[in-house]
Amino acid sequence: MLGTIFDIKHFAVHDGPGIRQTIFFKGCPLNCWWCHNPESQDVNPEKFIKINKLDGKEFRKEVTVGYKIAVDELFKIILGDQVFFEESGGGVTFSGGEPLMQIDFLYKIAKLCKQNNIHTCIDTTGFASDKEIKKIAEVTDLFLYDIKLIDNELHKKYTGVHIDKILRNLKWLDQNNKKAILRFPVIPGITDTEKNISEIKSFIKSLKNINQIDLLPYHNISNGKYSRFKKENKMSNTQALSDNDMKLLKTEFESIEFNVSIGG
Amino acid sequence: MNTRIKKLRNQSLTAVNKLSPERAILVTEFYKKDIANQVSSRQLSGPVKRAMTFKYILENKKICINENELIVGERGPAPKETPTYPEVSLHSIQDLDILDTRPKVWFRVDNETKEIYEKEIIPFWKGNSQRDKIFAQLSDEWKAAYEAGVFTEFQEQRAPGHTVAGKKIFQKGMLDLKKEIQESIAKHKSSNDPKVSDKIEELKAMDIAANAIIAFAHRHAITLINLAEIEKDEQRKMELIEMARVCRKVPANAPETFHEMLQHYWFIHLGVITEVNPWDSFNPGRLDQHLYPFYKQEIKNGSLTKEEAIELLQAFWIKFNNHPSPPKMGVTALESNTYTDFSLINLGGLKEDGTDAVNELTYILLDVIEEMRILQPSSMVQISKKNPDSFVQRAIKISKSGFGQPSFFNTDAIIKELINQGKSIIDARNGGASGCVETGAFGTESYILTGYFNLNKILEITLHNGIDPKINKKIGIKTGDPRSFKNIDELLDAYKKQVNYFADIKLKGNNIIEKLYAEQLPVPFLSLIIEDCISNGVDYNAGGARYNTSYVQGVGLGSIADNLSSIKYNVFDHKNITIDELLKAMEANFEGYDQLRHDLIYETPKYGNDDDYVDSLAVDVFNIFYDAINSKPTYRGGKFRINMLPTTSHVYFGSVIKATADGRKALEPLSEGISPFQGADKKGPTAVLKSAAKIDHIKTGGTLLNQKFSPSFFKDDQSITKLSHLVRSYFKMDGHHIQFNVVSAITLRDAQKYPEKHTDLIVRVAGYSDYFNDLGENLQNEIIRRTEHEDFY
Secondary structure: OEEEEEEEEEEEOOOOOOOEEEEEEOOOOOOOOOOOOHHHOOOOOEEEEEEEEEOOEEEEEEEEEOEEEEHHHHHHHHHOOHHHHHHHOOEEEEEOOOHHHHHHHHHHHHHHHHHOOOEEEEEEOOOOOHHHHHHHHOOOOEEEEEOOOOOHHHHHHHHOOOOHHHHHHHHHHHHOOOOEEEEEEEOOOOOOOHHHHHHHHHHHHOOOOOOEEEEEEOOHHHHHHHHHOOOOOOOOOOOOOOHHHHHHHHHHHHOOOOEEEEOO | OOHHHHHHHHHHHHOOOEEEOHHHHHHHHHHHHHHHHHHOOOOOOHHHHHHHHHHHHHHHOOOOOOOOOOOOOOOOOOOOEEEOOOOOOOOOHHHHHHHHHOOOOOOEOOHHHHHHHHHHHHHHHOOOOHHHHHHHHOOHHHHHHHHHOOEOOHHHOOOEOOOOOOOHHHHOOHHHHHHHHHHHHHHHHOOOOOOHHHHHHHHHHHHHHHHHHHHHHHHHHHHHHHHHHHOOOHHHHHHHHHHHHHHHHOOOOOOOOHHHHHHHHHHHHHHHHHHOOOEOOOOOOEHHHHHHHHHHHHHHHOOOOHHHHHHHHHHHHHHHHOOOOOOOOHHHHHHOOOOOOOOEEEEEOEOOOOOEOOOHHHHHHHHHHHHHOOOOOEEEEEEOOOOOHHHHHHHHHHHOOOOOOOEEEEHHHHHHHHHHOOOOHHHHHOOEEEOOOEEEOOOOEEEEEEEEEEHHHHHHHHOOOOEEOOOOEEOOOOOOOHHHOOOHHHHHHHHHHHHHHHHHHHHHHHHHHHHHHHHHOOOHHHHHHOOOHHHHOOOHHHOOOOEEEEEEEEEOHHHHHHHHHHHHHHHHHOOOOOHHHHHHHHHOOOOOOHHHHHHHHHOOOOOOOOOHHHHHHHHHHHHHHHHHHOOOEOOOOOEEEEEEOOOOHHHHHHOOOOOOOOOOOOOOOOOOOOOOOOOOOOOOHHHHHHHHOOOOHHHOOOEOOEEEEOHHHHOOHHHHHHHHHHHHHHHHOOOOEEEEEEOOHHHHHHHHHOHHHHOOOEEEOOOOEEEHHHOOHHHHHHHHHHHHHHHOO
16 A cells, blocks of 8 residues: 655654654645645645755756655654654654545554554644544544634635535544644734634634644745745745734633644 | 852953963973982882872972962962973974964963973973873884874873772872772782782872872962961951861861862862873762762751852862863874863762762752853763653753753663673762763773774775875775775775774784883872772772773764765665776866766765665674774773764864765865764754664763754753653663754854854864864864754754
């Protein structure tokens, strides 16, 4: 069984508890305007020109982003960092792209991890069928679950899909006592509007178990990636929010008795 | 920090580094008088002559009491006035001029000193210094390899030292040791040991040295009383009287208070670094363990407050900083060019009964380190799996401030290393690491560093069938034209032969040097300190210590792994290039081979990424080096061992090697310690640690791993906790040591441009910290490269 991934990050410290290894799956049903990994959207491997500099000279080379990997091979790489997982209470995080797009592969690798006592975490948009969510929940210790825009039409405009399915899956996880941390990308002018924040607050207040949210500040480090991968960047002129604005937002979410952290 | 400490600290930081001729004059005077006496009949034995020299220096040197200080005693006439040791190595007038005028790590030399050198010191010692005698006896093969930069030799200008105080001297005074000497004399007299007369002479010499240090302390007591008599401030007057009392009591008697203990140690420290210039500096070792009983008792009975204890410790810290490393000469100035003299205070670890040694004072000492923020003494924490996380995290928080202290050591690995070398479990648990990262049984071992070993230079010689291409001279042996090699194993076989050849030369040379020190330059004072010199009646330099180890330090493991990986990958496995073409490109320093160089750097597996393809080659080289050195007998009756540390020799060793197969250009620095080559690690710190843990650290006497982090990694408690887990994971894999360099490349670039704005910028170099401004430009660039790479994480 093969899956398509495009990167593995070792010593990931912002994608769940402890020291983690994050596996980035390729392919995503969404195409958020602010996506930090535009190279993750297409499920197929993509070619681009990589430029290395040496002594002021540029060396160009065509490279492929994304490669196929077998479950066993990936598991061997994950196991390589076991000493760090055990010491720190960390584990593996499946991110993307949208890992649930490759549900069969994801299920197999996550199950193998669980069988070997490795903590599993899925970083997801939540855009999946209820069957898929239920299946993956069997082998997942923690969901990092995006919540972006409550308004169905705005969600469609900025991410390409409607939110109804996403909210339904989230409610199911909550009702079934699955552990999840919400992740809210704070995008200036898009998700940080008064209306959206108040809608998010009233939605998440209704959750009975989930009580933690990470506020992910927008930053424009990905501008270079858009040009490198020749993708249209709709956000090129957006400026990041100040630390102070982020702190104010943190207080706002704390007022509904959520544990809030900035940056995850 | 109170006003007194602020002033003393400032005095130490701003004192001008000066070369003092005082010791050279006194030693020369004594030797001249002794020669005159010999004519009239009396001839002193070697050890007694050295003890008398020591006594003469201490009787006649200037006593320096700095204003308002609490712990007294200076090696020179004033802080940072550093003596020379002409009987060990003699500076020429040219050396003095260089020291005086060089832009970095200078020592001012006044005209009077130069004149004394020209008229008195040089004429007397020329040809008679230990250094001259050593070079006169070493073989041509040794000299050829030394000059080519295959290895260096520590003992050609500093005496063998590298040892650390154990618990004995914190519990005994010189009068107790004198009793031991008498017992030993009685024991040896009644034996039929053929060497009994040598032993009696050695023990007599130790007795003279013990008396000398007691008298030296008394001279301080007299000066303090004189100062007290004219002191107007009543409080200071009382202090001076109390200090005089302390100097009368210690080091003659065993210390009984916190203050007495610090002063006691300090006199012993001064004795060790005045007798000769041991390399590295002496140090008090497990300070929190030695001091804690005094602290606990005095706090309990109310004779000491926590604030007073902190003030005394801070005053003690400043004494170390007043004593720069003695000025070096020649190539040694290149390989280790720093004012730092490598006194490494150990905190934490295990008690000798195997339980957690962290105590209240450990944390107080960490506070002192953080607040003092000075180069010397250097500090480290020993971390055992039995030590609490709060201790590890407290130490990481200090290292976050960026001056590279404390560094982190794996107690459980150190103990295994020492036991592997045959030490008892108690002696192993009383041990630690000193200098940069060197494992030692404190108080019971003489563990001498003999020199750095250039693993990459030997590969260069192997690739040229025994010829050094830099100077076009045959200095190795013929191991075959590399063009005929069919696979990497054939190259490794040839490399192994060359390593064995040079290791043999190095070890033979070292035994000549050890013999010369044993016979010509015994150290009766240091022999008092290290067990079992007294009961054996044998000098520290002649193998009198309980354990005797001589180390050879391998340098450039990351670079050589990358070089071999490049040849394996590009020549043998993928056939991208023939070995002939690769050698031509290296010979051309990659001029006209841009694309090739790019591929060697960017498209070839590199050490530090948890990739067995290349890491296994690091293990192969490590084992070849280990087999060539480990367990070979030394002149002193001990064993040769290896450790993996560079100080700054990776810069010097790079400067003797032409372009290499990893894409490195000619003369550029190599990788340091067991760290990856600068910029070669692309997968983050966990992968670096995995690669570094693949060699068997337990077989060494220390390895050095430098891990760079941008300051953002230390931003909150959660991040600090994750870093502590990272350290613990490495230690679980038997990693010996890790240190953090926490400073952004932007800051370093600015410091290079505007040094005046960054006079206090301290960075981690390799096993020690140094002022960024004092580093040579190539080393500065190397550190910036390391750091820049790290900023991406």
